[in-house]
Amino acid sequence: MEASAAPPAAPATGSFRRQARLLRYARPHWRGLLILIATMLANIALDLLRPWPIKLVVDNVLGNHAIPGVLKALPGVDGKHGLLVWVAVGTILIFLLGTLTQMIYTYNSLLLGQRMTWSLATDLFAHLQRLSVLFHHRRPVGDLISRVTGDCWCVNTLVADALVPAVQALVTLVAMFVVMWNLQPTLTLLALGITPFFLIVIKVLGGPIKDRNREQRDLEGMMMNVVEQSLSAMPAVQAFTREEHEVRRFRAYADRTVVAYVRSTVAGLWFELFAGLVTTVGTAGVIYVGADLALKGELTTGTIIVFLSYLGSLYDPLDSITHTTQTVQGAAAEADRVSELLELEPDIQDRPHAKEAKVTGPIRYDRVSFGYEPGREVLHEVDFLAEPGETIAIVGPTGAGKTTMMNLLVRFFDPTSGRITIDGVDLRDMRHQSLRRQVAMVLQDPFIFPVTIADNIAYGRPDAARADIERAARAANAHEFVSRLPEGYDTLIGERGATLSGGEKQRLSIARAFLKDAPVLVLDEPTSALDARTEGALLDALERLMEGRISFVIAHRLSTIRRASRILVVDGGRIVEHGTHAELLANHGLYASLYNRQMDIADHDALSGVADTTAGGDDA
Numbered sequence: 001m002e003a004s005a006a007p008p009a010a011p012a013t014g015s016f017r018r019q020a021r022l023l024r025y026a027r028p029h030w031r032g033l034l035i036l037i038a039t040m041l042a043n044i045a046l047d048l049l050r051p052w053p054i055k056l057v058v059d060n061v062l063g064n065h066a067i068p069g070v071l072k073a074l075p076g077v078d079g080k081h082g083l084l085v086w087v088a089v090g091t092i093l094i095f096l097l098g099t100l101t102q103m104i105y106t107y108n109s110l111l112l113g114q115r116m117t118w119s120l121a122t123d124l125f126a127h128l129q130r131l132s133v134l135f136h137h138r139r140p141v142g143d144l145i146s147r148v149t150g151d152c153w154c155v156n157t158l159v160a161d162a163l164v165p166a167v168q169a170l171v172t173l174v175a176m177f178v179v180m181w182n183l184q185p186t187l188t189l190l191a192l193g194i195t196p197f198f199l200i201v202i203k204v205l206g207g208p209i210k211d212r213n214r215e216q217r218d219l220e221g222m223m224m225n226v227v228e229q230s231l232s233a234m235p236a237v238q239a240f241t242r243e244e245h246e247v248r249r250f251r252a253y254a255d256r257t258v259v260a261y262v263r264s265t266v267a268g269l270w271f272e273l274f275a276g277l278v279t280t281v282g283t284a285g286v287i288y289v290g291a292d293l294a295l296k297g298e299l300t301t302g303t304i305i306v307f308l309s310y311l312g313s314l315y316d317p318l319d320s321i322t323h324t325t326q327t328v329q330g331a332a333a334e335a336d337r338v339s340e341l342l343e344l345e346p347d348i349q350d351r352p353h354a355k356e357a358k359v360t361g362p363i364r365y366d367r368v369s370f371g372y373e374p375g376r377e378v379l380h381e382v383d384f385l386a387e388p389g390e391t392i393a394i395v396g397p398t399g400a401g402k403t404t405m406m407n408l409l410v411r412f413f414d415p416t417s418g419r420i421t422i423d424g425v426d427l428r429d430m431r432h433q434s435l436r437r438q439v440a441m442v443l444q445d446p447f448i449f450p451v452t453i454a455d456n457i458a459y460g461r462p463d464a465a466r467a468d469i470e471r472a473a474r475a476a477n478a479h480e481f482v483s484r485l486p487e488g489y490d491t492l493i494g495e496r497g498a499t500l501s502g503g504e505k506q507r508l509s510i511a512r513a514f515l516k517d518a519p520v521l522v523l524d525e526p527t528s529a530l531d532a533r534t535e536g537a538l539l540d541a542l543e544r545l546m547e548g549r550i551s552f553v554i555a556h557r558l559s560t561i562r563r564a565s566r567i568l569v570v571d572g573g574r575i576v577e578h579g580t581h582a583e584l585l586a587n588h589g590l591y592a593s594l595y596n597r598q599m600d601i602a603d604h605d606a607l608s609g610v611a612d613t614t615a616g617g618d619d620a
């Protein structure tokens with residue numbers, strides 16, 4: 001599957017609200033934030049102190065200016081030599097305090113950033129767990145990984161690289177304004193006259209930075225998709241010798257990412273150019289008007305020199321706001337990518353008065369229709385009843401809708417129309433997690449995790465005792481192969497069950513269902529990866545498992561479901577026949593033709609001497 005196109009960028013106001021909402025991740029860490037701001041202010045004060053030792057040496061030690069009264073109060077400052085000692089001590093103290101506050105600032109900033117990022121990432125990951133199976137079917141995994149592990153850093157950027165520096169810039173700006181206003185109000189107003197132009201630059205040129213950054217992040221997400229898809233399909237890639245194609249696919253995205261990165265950088269450079277131009281025009285204006293005033297004798301030269309040196313300090317915070325804007329625009333694109341997911345409401349939600357599910361009576365499908373996409377129904381008015389203790393087999397051609405029917409039972413999604421009830425209660429009036437606890441599923445894909453065999457069997461019941469795990473494994477005919485493994489139940493399985501055969505994985509999955517011991521059982525082709533002999537032994541075990549439960553078995557191999565109490569034959573999303581094996585054979589309908597065709601193939605195989613093998617059987 002090719003990566004999906006990026007969703008459209010959020011409108012600016014929505015984007016701003018999203019960033020503000022993400023800033024709540026700083027709230028639990030307000031102490032750290034206060035320390036950050038305090039150390040930052042201390043740094044500003046220490047910066048102001050830094051030139052003073054030199055000034056004292058020049059004016060009061062080497063020059064003949066009188067030592068200021070406040071310094072004379074210090075012990076030992078009765079002459080130039082005493083002052084020199086204090087200048088030396090002061091220099092060291094300023095260095096030590098400056099370095100110390102900088103260390104505290106860096107430590108706190110990193111800690112705060114890490115904590116906020118990973119708590120946002122954890123919330124996003126938790127939210128992804130709640131989103132429907134349908135959502136996960138459609139969203140490329142690589143892009144989701146990139147949002148969880150990459151884009152969540154936006155909250156760190158927003159706080160440590162934008163919010164705190166913005167506070168610092170504002171404090172400095174106000175302080176400088178007060179100092180300069182006292183020095184020369186007209187020039188101060190002139191210097192600040194550039195502010196509206198500055199805001200225009202931020203408004204006009206800030207947006208493209210965000211858009212370019214969004215483009216870059218989306219492409220990086222798509223690159224991740226290619227990596228994830230290709231690495232997880234490596235046997236297919238190599239078997240079809242498509243390695244070069246996969247590399248080309250990756251390189252195509254990498255090239256586009258480079259272009260997007262360059263465009264994002266260029267957008268930033270334009271922004272810097274115009275912001276710099278505005279401050280330069282401001283400086284030029286102050287020089288022109290200041291010199292003009294001096295020529296007219298309204299201002300001393302010294303005042304202009306002092307004013308101009310302060311002008312740098314006034315524009316520095318404005319410059320810092322420029323950088324902050326750039327940073328915020330970059331982080332805004334990431335914040336959008338995170339928020340888009342966080343704002344998605346899970347399709348499956350419990351109603352306010354939803355009850356705990358308890359399977360005590362029959363399961364009824366009441367004219368259930370469903371479509372994955374609007375206008376394309378895959379199930380049409382499915383209607384049937386399953387009584388406790390019954391085993392219902394569901395058969396039919398591939399793509400008929402069998403798995404979809406069973407996925408509705410555990411509310412992976414809800415019917416488009418009609419309803420499913422258990423003992424008369426609509427599934428939507430039950431808490432969906434409690435409903436899922438009532439159903440043990442053996443899925444077509446056994447989903448083996450890279451943990452030990454025991455942990456895999458106990459996935460649905462993590463507190464199960466080892467004896468229970470072993471009992472479940474024996475019941476699922478898995479104990480024998482597990483015992484042969486070097487560390488038995490403690491053997492660590494490779495990624496996606498790489499170290500096991502298809503049949504072994506399927507047996508672990510069946511053991512999982514045994515251990516879960518739920519009142520409803522769904523077996524979706526539970527023996528498709530087993531050879532006929534292993535299947536025969538397992539069928540007895542499965543029949544024991546089905547006893548006293550409501551069981552649904554989807555099977556292509558009709559030999560496996562002959563003992564079902566009822567068989568539903570599904571074709572094109574409808575139940576076209578139902579009855580017992582004997583009744584359906586007598587009907588001479590779709591079931592009879594499917595069955596007869598399979599019997600013919602089996603006879604043919606028997607004659608060819610391969611009676612014991614079936615497609616996918618790997619345990620022979």
Ligand SMILES: Nc1ncnc2c1ncn2[C@@H]1O[C@H](COP(=O)(O)OP(=O)(O)OP(=O)(O)O)[C@@H](O)[C@H]1O
Nearest residue numbers: 134137372373378397398399400401402403404405
């Ligand atoms: N996630 C999905 N999004 C869109 N369409 C889907 C999705 N999953 C299945 N379908 C479509 O729904 C229809 C029924 O699929 P389903 O998997 O239920 O069939 P099935 O009878 O279980 O098939 P099989 O025997 O091959 O497992 C098919 O046409 C399939 O293409």
